[in-house]
Amino acid sequence: MRRSAFFLPTLKETPSEAQIASHRLMLRAGMIRQSAAGIYSWLPLGWKVLRKIEQIVREEQDAAGAQELLMPTIQSADIWRESGRFDAYGKEMLRFKDRHDREMLYGPTNEELITQLFRDNVRSYRDLPKILYHIQWKFRDEVRPRFGVMRGREFLMKDSYSFDLDFEGAKMSYEAMFTAYLKTFKRMGLTAIPMQADSGAIGGNLTHEFHVLAETGESGVFYDIAYDDLAAKGEIDLAALNNLYAATDEKHVPGGPNVPPPERLREARGIEVGHIFYFGTKYSKAMNAQVQGKNGEPVFVEMGSYGIGVSRLVGAIIEAYHDDRGIKWPESVAPFKVGLVNLKTGDATCDATCDDLYAKLSAAGVEVLYDDRDERAGVKFADMDLIGLPWQLVAGPKGLAQGFVELKNRASGEKVELSVESALSKLIG
Known part of the structure; x- marks a missing residue:
């Protein structure tokens, strides 16, 4: 591309609304422009980076056995009422009615819609396991959108969903996604720390957040140095991982239970870019997603969901790779080499x-x-x-x-x- 023809409106001065490095640099480098609070147009340079990141995510999902589809941004309120989440979700969900007075919403996530698709089209255990994913725009009406694409209202997300006959199968799907995530972030030049997350009402210990390390990260991260050795192996032993200590500054208690000695404790800054969790039959029971089991009996499928903030990763990479003159793209995601x-x-x-x-x-x-x-x-x-x-x-x-x-x-x-x-x-x- 010739620069004389390229739509690249760079800025010499930093816009006053930009508080963090990635937001400042994305505006100055002509990657994005705000159209409303927390909603951005992606200009050609930014779009090229976003597509590079999206493709890496796609390739690693495909390599892990997931299959891509595309679900709509607009969903019916009816399926959210089936799951019991329509009234419980909160004001982050953008709700509206169409011209026929039907209640609709702009999807903040897709557990309900993917469960409906599975329920209506899969009948037998012979069709399991399945991991389905898409890369689609989401909308969550944040009270205070800030930090550019790091905490916007409209964002691009990869969300995948696993369907298995039993817990052992669900655990294998979870481990496949876990490993795919580490490979995904590594290809982008990022160091990712997976840490056990709160499972809330879901229960169990199969839920992890992925924080990529960056000097200007939003959260303090404390972790056992043994994480580095595990991550270097490429294949992760979840049992070993769950015995290691990792916490954000909000949950870290110096000298608390399971905190390693100072020589093994590392402190860094991190940005959350992914979250995976197993939730069993939470949605399959609520929405009657069953298959015929091996003995002919109906079985509610075991499910998990796995999210990566694709557009958020653009900001996270910049936070990890920049200096006082601008961005320093890793070659794998650079808009041009x-x-x-x-x-x-x-x-x-x-x-x-x-x-x-x-x-x-x-x-x-x-x-x-x-x-x-x-x-x-x-x-x-x-x-x-x-x-x-x-x-x-x-x-x-x-x-x-x-x-x-x-x-x-x-x-x-x-x-x-x-x-x-x-x-x-x-x-x-």
């Missing part, structure tokens, strides 16, 4: 070299944002640092006269002078 900077647009040699680099990188499948604007070098450099592309490839008259271009790594700040061919080889390889 390379920012190509022409230091003197209009110079025949610079134009020819940059056009050639742009064509060759694009032909090789490398996503490039080519800054071909007739702007000062300082403006171009500031914009590139702000939007945080992993690599900056800079071509100017002086360097080209000596046969080199400059390649800068945004994360480390390291700069090297290379021949055009060497730079291409490094970026394409």
Whole structure:
């Protein structure tokens, strides 16, 4: 994409309403614009990042055996009355009536709708297990939406739901999703700490929150150093994990029960980006979701649900990867891999070299944002640092006269002078 044609309205000044780094940088980098309190338009740069994150989530769900579908944003109040949640959910649910006076709602979550779909279409234990998911917009009418996409009213979420014949099967589905979550966050360059969460009226100990570590995270996180060893293995032993200590600052009591000694206790900041839990037959009994069991008897299916805040992850990654100049995207989620900077647009040699680099990188499948604007070098450099592309490839008259271009790594700040061919080889390889 040529920068001269790209819709990228960057800002020099920080908007006064932005209180945290990710909100400030997303506004300044032209990723989002607010349309109403807690509701945002995603501009092309932000949309590209959101789609990259969505695709990683999708690939790891598919790899874990989940199947994608798409449920609507608007749901009937009737199925929420079946589950008993319509009146109990609270003011976060946006309720309204259609032109035929039927009560409707903008879905804050999908347990009811997925249970209805399962109940109406699955009859036998032979069709189990099933894990179904979608990536869809949700709406929760927060009292005080703030922090940009970190706590908005409209947000993109991946929610998946498992259906099993018995608890042992449900536990296997839970473990599959647990492992998929760790792999998902790792691919985004994030360190995730899973911690046992409150199960409330559901009961049991199969419920975990996932907090990604970031210096500017919203919560204090305390955890046993052994978490690092478990996470490195890729496959998680839930029994071992549940014996380890992890808590947010709201629940951490220094010297309290199960708190490890100081040499094993790590303190960090975290952002919650995922929540998984097993709730057994809570919805299947309320909504009569049964299958024929192995002995011919009707069985209420065992269920679990698993959520990832896809749009929230955009903010979380920025909180984990930024400096005072802007964002520093991990390559896996970057909107473009390379920012190509022409230091003197209009110079025949610079134009020819940059056009050639742009064509060759694009032909090789490398996503490039080519800054071909007739702007000062300082403006171009500031914009590139702000939007945080992993690599900056800079071509100017002086360097080209000596046969080199400059390649800068945004994360480390390291700069090297290379021949055009060497730079291409490094970026394409």
